[in-house]
Amino acid sequence: EVQLVESGGGLVQPGGSLRLSCAASGFAFNTYAMNWIRQAPGKGLEWVSTISGRGGSSYYADSVKGRFTISRDNSRNTLFLQMNSLRAEDTAIYYCAKGPGVGVFDFWGQGTLVTVSS
Amino acid sequence: DIQMTQSPSSLSASVGDRVTITCRASQSITSNLNWYQQKPGKAPSLLIYAASSLQSGAPSRFSGSGSGTDFTLTINSLQFEDFATYYCQQSYSTPLTFGQGTKVEIK
Numbered sequence: 001e002v003q004l005v006e007s008g009g010g011l012v013q014p015g016g017s018l019r020l021s022c023a024a025s026g027f028a029f030n031t032y033a034m035n036w037i038r039q040a041p042g043k044g045l046e047w048v049s050t051i052s053g054r055g056g057s058s059y060y061a062d063s064v065k066g067r068f069t070i071s072r073d074n075s076r077n078t079l080f081l082q083m084n085s086l087r088a089e090d091t092a093i094y095y096c097a098k099g100p101g102v103g104v105f106d107f108w109g110q111g112t113l114v115t116v117s118s
Numbered sequence: 119d120i121q122m123t124q125s126p127s128s129l130s131a132s133v134g135d136r137v138t139i140t141c142r143a144s145q146s147i148t149s150n151l152n153w154y155q156q157k158p159g160k161a162p163s164l165l166i167y168a169a170s171s172l173q174s175g176a177p178s179r180f181s182g183s184g185s186g187t188d189f190t191l192t193i194n195s196l197q198f199e200d201f202a203t204y205y206c207q208q209s210y211s212t213p214l215t216f217g218q219g220t221k222v223e224i225k
Contacts, residue, residue, distance in 0.1 A: 044205065044216055044217075044218050044219045045154075045156075045162065045205055045207070045216045045219075046216070047207075047213060047214040047215065047216070050212070050214070059212045059213075061213050062213065095161055095162075101209075102209070102212075103150065103152075103208075103209025103210075103212075103214055104152055104164070104167050104209050105152075105154070105162075105164060105207075106164045106167070106173065107164075108161040108162055108163065109161060110160075110161055111161055
């Protein structure tokens with residue numbers, strides 16, 4: 001059974017940092033692209049970042065480029081999102097999702113809430 | 119960036135109805151279009167990928183069609199569990215973009 005479990009969310013002040021994790025199980029983690037997608041309270045879905053199966057390629061939304069870094073540890077079946085210089089508009093539920101390729105999200109975790117506020 | 123526009127933004131329907139949601143891309147995305155369902159308080163789930171392929175486990179009453187810039191999600195014989203918000207998403211190029219969502223409510 002595929003499982004994706006996010007952790008690391010919480011309350012952080014503007015300008016602060018947070019590192020999200022996504023623990024994966026039930027599939028060959030190192031063969032799948034992995035993604036972060038976020039959803040601000042009461043709003044729609046926004047793609048944040050994607051990393052290839054071996055970690056050699058990564059992609060970012062313009063809204064987070066230069067502030068967020070996606071990475072993965074295939075030995076631990078874990079995906080990460082390092083978020084720096086956080087802003088109020090980064091407040092959202094952050095979902096990790098696996099994809100059969102870049103661009104399709106075929107299984108999602110339950111999400112972790114990040115709140116950026118003073 | 120490719121803009122995705124869904125219509126309508128919301129609709130009211132009854133159990134048993136046939137429901138159609140449309141999604142338009144700001145440029146051609148060939149068949150690189152996916153549909154997701156999201157129920158309140160839950161993560162989204164993939165329904166349709168590559169415009170018309172039904173995701174494993176998704177009910178067969180869901181179908182997708184279209185190519186280029188215009189796409190459609192159809193729900194045949196709406197069931198109670200189908201009341202949710204539906205999003206289209208293009209996987210043609212980064213940045214990957216979603217439509218604004220269509221909320222299907224009970225009439």
